[in-house]
Amino acid sequence: MKKFGILGLFCLLSVKFAFCQQDLLSFDEHNKYIFYQVVDMPGLTADSLHERGLHFLKTAYPKTVIKSAEGASVTGGGKFLTYGGVSVMRHEKGEIAYQFNIGLKDQKYRFWLTSFVFTPYQRDRYGNFVPETGVDIPLEEITDKLEKKEAEAYLDEAGAFCKQWGDKLKSYMTRAQEEKKEPAARKVVTDKW
């Protein structure tokens, strides 16, 4: 009986956690939203972390624009889509552009995502959802520009994206670049049996 109670509590906490992804974002010294992490990578040099970081950007987020990959850091920017609605009514509501910085040292790396800018989407005459020209809202101002519920949904999505981005980066940093091996085709010889 006690087990069920603990399990129920755990599930409730999971639900609460899922709805509060915006709490993953902090403010930096310029009062801008930032997602910041330092990760220890014992036994790995800065060079190998650099190589794995670039591989991560090119593979996991191929549309990322890398501005600089010289020295001990990699910087650039990207964007991701935000969605609204449920089931088949779920569609693009906008996009959030961001800047990233990955700093590299022997046995550790750090990264942060910041300068988030939201651009709402609107449905065009052809039935496609496209960016609304000229409407760029820094995430710090989103609660002033949009209704609270909508703004919080986008902050949640930004938090969730950052966590996903960081988790993926860690998984790429942890494992060496694996060469893609084509699985050997299974052949059956029918004239011998």
Added chain:
Amino acid sequence: MKKQFVLFVLAATFFGFAARAQDTIKTTGDAPLVLSGSVDTYWKTDFSGHANIPTSFANENNSVSIGMVDLGLKKSVGNASFVGELSFGPRGQQQSLPNADPGLVTFPGTSETGVGYSSYHIQNLYVSYNLTSKFNLTAGYMSTFIGYEVISPAANFNYSTSYLFTNGPFQNAGLKATYTFSDKVSLMAGIFNDYWNVYQSGGKVNTFGAQLTVTPVKNWTAYLNVATGPESGTEFDLTTNYQITSAFKLGLNAADFTAGEAYSYKGGFSGVALYPQVAVSKVVTLGIRGEYFDTKAGAYVTAGPPPGESVTGITFTANIKAGPLTFIPEIRFDNSSKSDMFVDGSGNYTSGATQFLLAAVYGF
């Protein structure tokens, strides 16, 4: 009690997974089937006591009337996609579509009555394929590339429509190719059916259409359009939007139309409309549409002033947002160059018409 706990745990787990699934950011892969659209309704009163202004939609006087239910489906897999958009209701049927049901009619030569026509209710029906990341081919029945305003009320700022919109094409069926040279320049060129707004051509596919899209500076986009054919006539059109500040946007539409050379009659129209809009709060935007519309001499008849005359329309509109719902109060003053376009409350011809409307549009 135990059973209740099990149900509770299952429910909480289900909702937990559901909530987490929605937080997953999809960065790759094929988009799911998407359903979107709008629903709109309005009440209008013309100060003369009867409908006067002949532009599209919002034309039923002193009536709580309906626009349409607009349902759009879209699916993309790899480089291929389709859009199918259906509409139901006056705005999406007899007021904008070919072969639409005009209601009960008396059949010619008989005293029998019945429903005159049927309609497929199609706003958009096309397939599209990206040959490369910069080169796209699209074929089917599509919203026109010409003009500032559209049929869907969710994509317009003003609820009533301009003379330029009403008299221009709504849809073109054809095949078009679009090449994106850079994020500042793209070009569309295509071949379309001989007539606008029809599902089937009159036997020819001979209208040439092109659209040059340029973005001279950030937040300013201009579309230079042309559609020309012996039957459809020739329309040159400039449509542009400039978000000058985060709160102020300026739009412009200018067009010139000449009737097709396949006909014995001549004529056409030209006009310009300006759309300044200012967001005064996060839920309220105010805007004006100022339009001048001029008809050319000839036998070509427009939904507007008689040939050789002109009309000026000033429309004050507010968009008040409440989530997906937008309330649109609007007052419109039209004035024609001669006193033969509108009718006053006593049934006499007059040069001016004024109307007020309140519309509600729900977009999803």
